[in-house]
Amino acid sequence: xxxxxxxxxxxxxxxxxxxxxxxxxxxxxxxxxxxxxxxxxxxxxxxxxxxxxxxxxxxxxxxxxxxxxxxxxxxxxxxxxxxxxxxxxxxxxxxxxxxxxxxxxxx
Amino acid sequence: xxxxxxxxxxxxxxxxxxxxxxxxxxxxxxxxxxxxxxxxxxxxxxxxxxxxxxxxxxxxxxxxxxxxxxxxxxxxxxxxxxxxxxxxxxxxxxxxxxxxxxxxxxxxxxxxxxxxxxxxxxxxxxxxxxxxxxxxxxxxxxxxxxxxxxxxxxxxxxxxxxxxxxxxxxxxxxxxxxxxxxxxxxxxxxxxxxxxxxxxxxxxxxxxxx
Numbered sequence: 001x002x003x004x005x006x007x008x009x010x011x012x013x014x015x016x017x018x019x020x021x022x023x024x025x026x027x028x029x030x031x032x033x034x035x036x037x038x039x040x041x042x043x044x045x046x047x048x049x050x051x052x053x054x055x056x057x058x059x060x061x062x063x064x065x066x067x068x069x070x071x072x073x074x075x076x077x078x079x080x081x082x083x084x085x086x087x088x089x090x091x092x093x094x095x096x097x098x099x100x101x102x103x104x105x106x107x
Numbered sequence: 108x109x110x111x112x113x114x115x116x117x118x119x120x121x122x123x124x125x126x127x128x129x130x131x132x133x134x135x136x137x138x139x140x141x142x143x144x145x146x147x148x149x150x151x152x153x154x155x156x157x158x159x160x161x162x163x164x165x166x167x168x169x170x171x172x173x174x175x176x177x178x179x180x181x182x183x184x185x186x187x188x189x190x191x192x193x194x195x196x197x198x199x200x201x202x203x204x205x206x207x208x209x210x211x212x213x214x215x216x217x218x219x220x221x222x223x224x225x226x227x228x229x230x231x232x233x234x235x236x237x238x239x240x241x242x243x244x245x246x247x248x249x250x251x252x253x254x255x256x257x258x259x260x261x262x263x264x265x266x267x268x269x270x271x272x273x274x275x276x277x278x279x280x281x282x283x284x285x286x287x288x289x290x291x292x293x294x295x296x297x298x299x300x301x302x303x304x305x306x307x308x309x310x311x312x313x314x315x316x317x
Contacts, residue, residue, distance in 0.1 A: 037312040050308040075128040
């Protein structure tokens with residue numbers, strides 16, 4: 001198959017309206033994050049909420065803007081699980097040490 | 108002669124001679140690059156988290172106004188440039204070369220504006236607030252390495268993205284590149300935006316000065 005055929009095949013993206021709605025959602029979540037910073041939440045609560053919201057935003061960008069929602073599912077399986085696995089591997093080394101260091105802090 | 112099951116297997120996307128993911132090699136290449144670059148930024152952000160846990164005197168140098176208001180503006184500018192990139196890719200898929208180039212130039216303007224605002228912020232921090240890569244007046248000197256390292260690497264990605272957009276816009280306008288090239292460029296640009304969606308909350312919003 002040549003590139004042209006591929007390019008034509010993969011062209012089932014979202015409409016302008018949908019993309020605009022996704023974009024408004026992203027901006028809204030950004031302002032929600034800033035509002036949370038303004039509210040002075042507990043650092044751990046704040047961090048948890050921010051990471052969850054960022055993951056939601058990343059999912060929105062990848063699904064609609066980067067067209068992953070409209071690609072073959074085999075591509076998603078190729079890219080995403082391996083990436084998540086590698087990031088989890090980084091956290092395996094992060095967590096025990098991080099908690100130990102947190103306990104070693106002077107109070 | 109093959110039986111029905113063998114025929115079905117030979118006909119599948121995995122039997123060779125086809126692209127099993129139904130995308131061009133350029134797009135697959137860009138996706139693989141994005142995965143590896145995601146891991147680079149993940150490693151940096153995890154290093155930042157670790158440094159932050161180990162240093163109780165981590166500075167919180169960003170008051171809501173002006174610093175957070177400023178970086179929120181930067182975030183909105185970058186998000187807006189992502190929307191113009193979406194429009195460019197859609198125009199390229201309609202084979203509308205003029206509109207594609209126009210939207211790509213708009214995306215470049217967004218990228219340049221973001222870089223300009225970011226550099227303004229950096230200059231203000233370095234020369235007025237005395238935050239440098241090796242020290243600062245408010246706490247552990249590690250802050251500078253982390254802050255300038257992560258935001259600097261992201262800014263480098265934005266600048267490279269602007270150059271990349273310029274090359275593809277000129278090439279596409281002249282008929283040298285296809286709509287697929289514009290789409291692959293779009294993937295890179297959205298990725299840069301995606302990274303900022305983690306940098307902004309973790310670096311800025313977790314370091315608000317009250």
